[in-house]
Structure formats: C-alpha cells, structure tokens
Amino acid sequence: MLDDERARATVRVRGTQDGVRLLLPRATPLAVVLEQVRDLLESRSSFFRGAALTLDFSEREPVLDEIAALQQLLDRHGIRIQAIGAATSDVRQRLERWGFRTETAEPARRLRLIEPDSEQTPDGSATYLRRTLRSGMSVEAEGHLVLIGDVNPGALVVAGGDVLVWGVVRGTVHAGRHGDTDAVIAALRLAPMQLRIANLVARAPDRGGQLLDAPALARVVDGQIVIEPWRIERR
Incomplete structure (x- = not known):
C-alpha cells in the first residue's frame, strides 16, 4: 500500500501514440511537483527533446497559476505543451476557457x-x-x-x-x-x-x-x- 501511495505522489511519464504525457499527482505540493518535473527533464533530456507533451490533470485539480508555473519550467527546457488532459467535461471546458487545448484522460497502465x-x-x-x-x-x-x-x-x-x-x-x-x-x-x-x-x-x-x-x-x-x-x- 505504501508503494501505491508513493506512486500516486509522484509525477509519472507515459509514452503515447501522440507524444509524451506527464501525469500529475493529486495532492503533492506544487513546489514538489516542479522539482520532480525538473529532475525528469534533466535526467532524461534526450528523451524529452523535441517531444510533444500533454499535461495530464486527471488526478489533480487544475489551477491556472500551477499550469503557468509548469509551462514556464517546460519552456526553459524547450518543450512545447500540446494539450492538457482532464477527466471530466466540466474541467475540460474550464481549461478551454483559459485558452488551452484539451484531451480526455487516459488510464495509467504501467507494466x-x-x-x-x-x-x-x-x-x-x-x-x-x-x-x-x-x-x-x-x-x-x-x-x-x-x-x-x-x-x-x-x-x-x-x-x-x-x-x-x-x-x-x-x-x-x-x-x-x-x-x-x-x-x-x-x-x-x-x-x-x-x-x-x-x-x-x-x-x-x-x-x-x-x-x-x-x-x-x-x-x-x-x-x-x-x-x-x-x-x-x-x-
């Protein structure tokens, strides 16, 4: 159970047919999320280079300030956000009002x-x-x-x-x-x-x-x- 809780508190990376997806943990503080994303970008720079990236908020409530902070971090590494994923139509509509392209959430299946x-x-x-x-x-x-x-x-x-x-x-x-x-x-x-x-x-x-x-x-x-x-x- 502790391993499951630790996994849910960590930013996860998933390759998809359309690019790379970052799944953001539900309750982890933003400062920790930013640190985890920064570590991923620095340790796997060749993997992320040139990738089309989706931020997946299916497990986390999207906040505009948080998205802006993540966008700034990714911009510094030359990575483009192509879309933001969310689990419900209400959240996707809110993101679209903020000016973001949205996608439906995908189930996390890491073997x-x-x-x-x-x-x-x-x-x-x-x-x-x-x-x-x-x-x-x-x-x-x-x-x-x-x-x-x-x-x-x-x-x-x-x-x-x-x-x-x-x-x-x-x-x-x-x-x-x-x-x-x-x-x-x-x-x-x-x-x-x-x-x-x-x-x-x-x-x-x-x-x-x-x-x-x-x-x-x-x-x-x-x-x-x-x-x-x-x-x-x-x-």
Whole structure:
C-alpha cells in the first residue's frame, strides 16, 4: 500500500501514440511537483527533446497559476505543451476557457518500471520481459532489454543499452538512453511511431511510407538512425 501511495505522489511519464504525457499527482505540493518535473527533464533530456507533451490533470485539480508555473519550467527546457488532459467535461471546458487545448484522460497502465539513474551506464546485464505492451504501458531497463511480444501504438520502451523485440514494434522505443550511440534496436518488424538511439530521433514515415516488412535493425550510421535488414553477423 505504501508503494501505491508513493506512486500516486509522484509525477509519472507515459509514452503515447501522440507524444509524451506527464501525469500529475493529486495532492503533492506544487513546489514538489516542479522539482520532480525538473529532475525528469534533466535526467532524461534526450528523451524529452523535441517531444510533444500533454499535461495530464486527471488526478489533480487544475489551477491556472500551477499550469503557468509548469509551462514556464517546460519552456526553459524547450518543450512545447500540446494539450492538457482532464477527466471530466466540466474541467475540460474550464481549461478551454483559459485558452488551452484539451484531451480526455487516459488510464495509467504501467507494466514495469526500473527507476532510471542518470549517473549509471549499462553493465551488460539484460532485463527479460515476456508480454505484449498495449497503449499506455511502459517499461524501462537500466541495461539491455529483451522483450518477447509486440510494442503496440502508444506503448513506450526505454533502455540504457540495446533493445531486442521478438515481435512487432509499432510504438516508441528508446535505446542507449544515457547517450550510447552504439546501442541498437532490433525487431521482427519495425513500424514504429518513433525510434530513439541516444539523443537521435527517427520518426514514423509519412502516411503511405513503407518500412521493412521483415526482421530489421536500427542503428546509428554517420550521425543518423538507419533501418536495415537484421543480420546477426553485423554485430
């Protein structure tokens, strides 16, 4: 029960089909919320860089002064707020009167979380997970990650090392999160919303674009992410 209470008092991060979502805790003082958001932005700067962000107030009563303070903090890190999420139509109408674009709330479904430590680097260990990740689910590993299952749109995978998916990637995958440009992302099929390796980003192709419909590997070549047929001998 104490773990549940601690989780509810902490700002949570969720990858979605449309970007990144910050779920704000119900009763935590604003000063603590700002400190938690600042820590997230500084420890995971490459993950947030260029992301479209939604502030989710489904668990917290939105206050204009609080939104303004959060907006100032995010602005200083170059992050744009694309919308504010709320649980009820009354709250969404109030936010719209304040001039914000709104979204409905999404249920928080976090499958497994290994808290990241920005001062650590992958040590060769791997996290093994046998589960398909559906929209709203996320998993993080400090080292390498092996996932037996699919990564559906709206799901998020973050690892300090390589990410190997024995399935289809349609969501967001971030490998080498501490800046390791030698990290790779491999899957039976890559059709992602977004891939990240270190601080580099590769987005989904335009509508109608086609990625490899076969086992594929994403790696960094000449400062950009390339996707190519997965051949084990290359590694």
